[in-house]
Structure formats: C-alpha cells, structure tokens
Amino acid sequence: MTVTPTPPAPAVEAIALRKDFGPIHAVDGIDMALTPGRIYGLLGPNGSGKTTLIRLLAGLASATSGKARVLGVDMPSRPNLARIGYMTQADGIYPELSVWENLSFFAALYGQTDKAEMRRTLQLVELDGRQGTPAQDLSGGMRRRLSMACALAHHPAVIFLDEPTVGVDPALRVQFWNHFHRLAADGATLVVSSHVMDEADRCDELLFIRDGHVLAQGTPAELRKRAGTENLESAFLQFAGESGGPAASGPTAKETAR
Ligand SMILES: Nc1ncnc2c1ncn2[C@@H]1O[C@H](COP(=O)(O)OP(=O)(O)O)[C@@H](O)[C@H]1O
Ligand SMILES: [Mg+2]
Numbered sequence: 001m002t003v004t005p006t007p008p009a010p011a012v013e014a015i016a017l018r019k020d021f022g023p024i025h026a027v028d029g030i031d032m033a034l035t036p037g038r039i040y041g042l043l044g045p046n047g048s049g050k051t052t053l054i055r056l057l058a059g060l061a062s063a064t065s066g067k068a069r070v071l072g073v074d075m076p077s078r079p080n081l082a083r084i085g086y087m088t089q090a091d092g093i094y095p096e097l098s099v100w101e102n103l104s105f106f107a108a109l110y111g112q113t114d115k116a117e118m119r120r121t122l123q124l125v126e127l128d129g130r131q132g133t134p135a136q137d138l139s140g141g142m143r144r145r146l147s148m149a150c151a152l153a154h155h156p157a158v159i160f161l162d163e164p165t166v167g168v169d170p171a172l173r174v175q176f177w178n179h180f181h182r183l184a185a186d187g188a189t190l191v192v193s194s195h196v197m198d199e200a201d202r203c204d205e206l207l208f209i210r211d212g213h214v215l216a217q218g219t220p221a222e223l224r225k226r227a228g229t230e231n232l233e234s235a236f237l238q239f240a241g242e243s244g245g246p247a248a249s250g251p252t253a254k255e256t257a258r
Helices: 050-057 079-083 099-109 115-124 140-152 170-185 220-227 232-242
Strands: 012-021 024-034 039-043 065-070 073-075 084-087 158-162 189-194 205-210 213-218
Touching (some): 012 050, 039 050, 039 170, 050 065, 073 079, 079 084, 099 115, 115 140, 170 189, 205 232, 213 232, 220 232
Parallel strands (some): 039 189, 039 205, 084 158, 158 189
Antiparallel strands (some): 012 024, 012 065, 065 073, 205 213
C-alpha cells in the first residue's frame, strides 16, 4: 500500500477574499494557499491591490467578504499577530524615537525582549552604528532598513514585506534577499510585494496580480514557460492580455526614480 504524504497545511490562505472601497474592488475575489517555508512574490503594477491584500492577510483590514487565514487562524486575530511580521510600504516607525527605541518598541509589542537578538537584527540591516539616531534623521534607505528590523525582531513565522527594497541600494538588496532565503530555509513563509520585475527571480513562486485578481501563479520558470516568453515582464503582459482589458499596464522591468 502506498501512502501519499499529506501536504503541509498552508501557512497563508485566502478564500474568495474581497475588499471594496466604495465602487473600487481593490481585492476582487482571491483564492490562494501558500506553503510554509517558501518565498512568494506578489507582483503587479501600482494600484493592483497588493497592499490591500497584504493588509487583509495580516489582519489589519477586514474583508468585505471571504476569508483570510494565517497558520490556520482566521484573521484578524490579535493573538496571531505575535507570529506575523509586517513591513508596511510606508514606514511605520516613529520619527522622534531613536533607532534603538523604535526597535525596542516593536520588539516588545510582540514579546521579544532579548537584547542580544535585537542587536543581531540591527546588524543585519547595518544600522548597529546608528542606535541613538532619531529615525527622522535617517536617509530613506536607512528608514526602510529600520522598518525591516522592526518587522523581523520577534522572529515571526509568517512575514509580509510590502515593497521592502524600494530605496535600498543594490549591495544591501542582495544581503536582504540572502536573509529572506535563510528565513525561508528555517521554515518561515515570506510574502514580498513588488511593482518591479527585477527581483522576481529571487522568489520561489510568483503571483501576478492585476485589478485585484491573481492572473497566474507559479515558479518564475513555470510562468515563463506557460507564457512562452523569455522574461517575466512579457509573461505578465501575456497573462494580463489573456484575462481581457488593456495589457499595457504591467509592472516595470526596473524601478524608475521616485
Ligand atoms: N483606504 C482606501 N480607500 C479607498 N481606496 C483605496 C484605499 N486603499 C486602497 N485603495 C484603492 O484600492 C486599489 C488598490 O490599492 P493598493 O492595494 O494600494 O494597490 P497596490 O499596493 O498594488 O499599489 C487602488 O485603486 C487604490 O486607490
Ligand atoms: Mg502598495
């Protein structure tokens, strides 16, 4: 008798998930089940619903209908927040507080009090020399790095990163991605959004998002193969075209100056 191994329970699930803002269907019926220990990329142009989807999954917005579940628990759930890390697109840090005070605040909020661990998190984002600097005196890239440290300090099992590498220089991006892969290898599930395609190949799996829908999901290689294209940007446009509507609004290949 052969026994089929049971697939692991999904770390993150959406079931017919919807969020309307008046007439706008920001998330327009999304179903997904994300396997633990993988890095998922949410890719789509500005306004496609990535941030709204992440906020629903992280339990910071309530759905118009449908369900969001993290580690088997229906969101929003306050106790579940200790197992979730969320780096917002707009930095959620306090400008008057120093780097160390910001990190201490967010770590304490989620029950992390190990100072040595917090120092390691600061080293990871290369801000260990800036502990006393008020957040408002940091550069944009440094603020992104501090936001990331604040999201990761409590070792969450599920990590949502909303456009985490915008404004971060290329060398540090590489380090961030190496760290994301280490976290995934340790069992964490990461959901990373981006409106640019240049980092998509670093994800284990991609979800192409447009107009609140998932156009396609698969590994970067699978999506290229299914679309019959060399690069992911063309693959996105291919899937967007198939789904109807103007295909011209895809994520950009490279980030433009903002
Ligand atoms: N709080 C809000 N009130 C009204 N409309 C919103 C709000 N948040 C997002 N939207 C709209 O929902 C759509 C999806 O936005 P968003 O999730 O921010 O997309 P993305 O993160 O992909 O750029 C957009 O049309 C946006 O204008
Ligand atoms: Mg967004």
